[in-house]
Amino acid sequence: MFQLLLSRSQSLKSDLLSGLTVALALVPEAVAFAFVAGVEPLVGLYAAFMVGLITAAIGGRPGMISGATGALAVVMVSLVATHGVEYLFATVVLMGVLQVLAGVFRLGKFIRLVPHPVMLGFVNGLAIVIFMAQLQQFQFLDPVTGELAWLQGEQMTLMLGMVALTMAIIYFLPKLTKAIPSSLAAILTIVAISIGLDMDLRTVQDVLVDMTGDPVATIAGGLPQFHFPSVPLNLETLKIIFPYALILAAIGLIESLLTLTLIDEITETRGRGNKECIGQGVANVATGFFGGMGGCAMIGQSMININSGGRGRASGISAALFLLAFILVGSSLIEMIPVAALVGVMFMVVLGTFEWASFRLLGRIPTSDTLVGITVAVVTVLTDLAIAVVVGVLMSTLVFAWKHAKNMHFDIEEKDGVKIYKPTGPLFFASIHHFRDQFDPINDPQEVIVDFARSRVSDHSGIEAIDALAERYMKQGKTLHLRHLSPECIKLLHKARKLIEVNVIEDPKYSIADDELG
Structure with a gap:
């Protein structure tokens, strides 16, 4: 009306x-x-x-x-x-x-x-x-x-x-x-x-x-x-x-x-x-x-x-x-x-x-945000709006991914001959290399636990990183336990699915950016 x-x-x-x-x-x-x-x-x-x-x-x-x-x-x-x-x-x-x-x-x-x-x-x-x-x-x-x-x-x-x-x-x-x-x-x-x-x-x-x-x-x-x-x-x-x-x-x-x-x-x-x-x-x-x-x-x-x-x-x-x-x-x-x-x-x-x-924001906001704004303005003037917005969104996405990739860190402890990895932060395409480099299957003890209580798997790259990690430990003949993964993670995992310890009460529930379950 x-x-x-x-x-x-x-x-x-x-x-x-x-x-x-x-x-x-x-x-x-x-x-x-x-x-x-x-x-x-x-x-x-x-x-x-x-x-x-x-x-x-x-x-x-x-x-x-x-x-x-x-x-x-x-x-x-x-x-x-x-x-x-x-x-x-x-x-x-x-x-x-x-x-x-x-x-x-x-x-x-x-x-x-x-x-x-x-x-x-x-x-x-x-x-x-x-x-x-x-x-x-x-x-x-x-x-x-x-x-x-x-x-x-x-x-x-x-x-x-x-x-x-x-x-x-x-x-x-x-x-x-x-x-x-x-x-x-x-x-x-x-x-x-x-x-x-x-x-x-x-x-x-x-x-x-x-x-x-x-x-x-x-x-x-x-x-x-x-x-x-x-x-x-x-x-x-x-x-x-x-x-x-x-x-x-x-x-x-x-x-x-x-x-x-x-x-x-x-x-x-x-x-x-x-x-x-x-x-x-x-x-x-x-x-x-x-x-x-x-x-x-x-x-x-x-x-x-x-x-x-x-x-x-x-x-x-x-x-x-x-x-x-x-x-x-x-x-x-x-x-x-x-x-x-x-x-x-x-x-x-x-x-x-x-x-x-925006001039007053110079020096007060992250340099990456300033560069994104200037780039979008320049591309808008030189080409057209659609290209400028796509360029700006891609730049912002890459900056976001890079910043959050550095947010993952680990607490590592050993108890009774068992090594426990406790990752904190999002596990996604930009952070999988840092995630992978924290583990040492060759020198780790026979029993290893990875506790995801403070980490969230965000996309299929994260799933593949967990599967690849499981394969590395299996090749060394060692036992890997995965804790506190969401039900959706469990469905998407292939090689590591049998290694997951399920806790109905404590396991988190969230969705993953992945088409496989669609």
């Missing part, structure tokens, strides 16, 4: 005004990402409308804004260039199906495995990416050379001045009143000044012309029409689109779930990751059939929405509907908005998104 009945802190007025602000910022972003993907501007705008509307209505995170994104566009460009836009639409449909399956099988929970340093790197990296993306608005297409050149003289001065004024309004207005979102007030103020003083400022129309090369480029269009992708329905098509669909689905879900987690922290509420997976999937399936390029959560627009007071589903729904209204009837008004106002809004998003507190 749509959450349109809002609490006091989630007034419909705030959601509608925030939705309007977001819609204004969505236009140049959607057009830019469509250009990156090599498709028409309306393909990006339709994606922003369809994905934004459906995820806002049925997704798992009220207040989060979704639409066409650069992370997906950079993957799409090679597909469009090689096979054409129809294959893109088919890929987006399959991408949506994969995302729905991810939600059905409850894979959204795995976002909890992303460590905090990776989250810091993700946030800081995306803030840098958003900042760098705005710099192209300070450039124009040189009609002589046909290349992008930086604004000069008065145009650059006016641009910088209007950007600064926009940022000042956004910062100071909330100290006076919160009746209207400061970002919306800033955009309207810059538009009024530009028109009233007849300033020569770059507008959304100028951006469209530079991107398309068409002097009459516009965002005007009709309602998106149902369109079945014109591709052969055979195995060859599946071979072409499936790799792209899988990559796009993964990138889309990673970016969406990380953005969801970030908004959870900011709003101190809890989104539903698996529901968001399904919502994103349904939205992309629909978008593919209505001529859109697909999409996922947009951290920049989501931050604009949250900072403007948008908390409920109505904010995302209204943003999508306002965007559709711009396409149908308001294109001429939107195209006259100075890009300086939109750049100023995005610069404030950058300032609010970047975790400045």
Whole structure:
């Protein structure tokens, strides 16, 4: 059910005004990402409308804004260039199906495995990416050379001045009143000044012309029409689109779930990751059939929405509907908005998104965590989010494994000719070498006991290490006793199973990361 009945802190007025602000910022972003993907501007705008509307209505995170994104566009460009836009639409449909399956099988929970340093790197990296993306608005297409050149003289001065004024309004207005979102007030103020003083400022129309090369480029269009992708329905098509669909689905879900987690922290509420997976999937399936390029959560627009007071589903729904209204009837008004106002809004998003507190953490947190955060940020800027998160999680996993491998230690004692080993700490793939090196089957007495009361076997590597240890002692003709292993350990052991002393009362019970019992 749509959450349109809002609490006091989630007034419909705030959601509608925030939705309007977001819609204004969505236009140049959607057009830019469509250009990156090599498709028409309306393909990006339709994606922003369809994905934004459906995820806002049925997704798992009220207040989060979704639409066409650069992370997906950079993957799409090679597909469009090689096979054409129809294959893109088919890929987006399959991408949506994969995302729905991810939600059905409850894979959204795995976002909890992303460590905090990776989250810091993700946030800081995306803030840098958003900042760098705005710099192209300070450039124009040189009609002589046909290349992008930086604004000069008065145009650059006016641009910088209007950007600064926009940022000042956004910062100071909330100290006076919160009746209207400061970002919306800033955009309207810059538009009024530009028109009233007849300033020569770059507008959304100028951006469209530079991107398309068409002097009459516009965002005007009709309602998106149902369109079945014109591709052969055979195995060859599946071979072409499936790799792209899988990559796009993964990138889309990673970016969406990380953005969801970030908004959870900011709003101190809890989104539903698996529901968001399904919502994103349904939205992309629909978008593919209505001529859109697909999409996922947009951290920049989501931050604009949250900072403007948008908390409920109505904010995302209204943003999508306002965007559709711009396409149908308001294109001429939107195209006259100075890009300086939109750049100023995005610069404030950058300032609010970047975790400045991470600088204060330098020297106060483990060096490994600092390196993980920096690496994720750099990889996000240089490649894409999915690779950055995977790299960060792998680095964190290896650091965790290395640290815990050193946590295993032994107490060794001898009583009445019996040597007792008492390992303490987790026995898993990283600690098995240390575990193995503690034993001396050749010089040990005839009777040896290994007491696992203070140790936990975590994975199949640990099981194999125990089996190998038993084999070493059997080769020496010595008796090995294994105590306090869990019932699951006993089932998984092969060579050492007969050596276990079972104590129903004292033996621990826990699960092992192993597929053999599945």
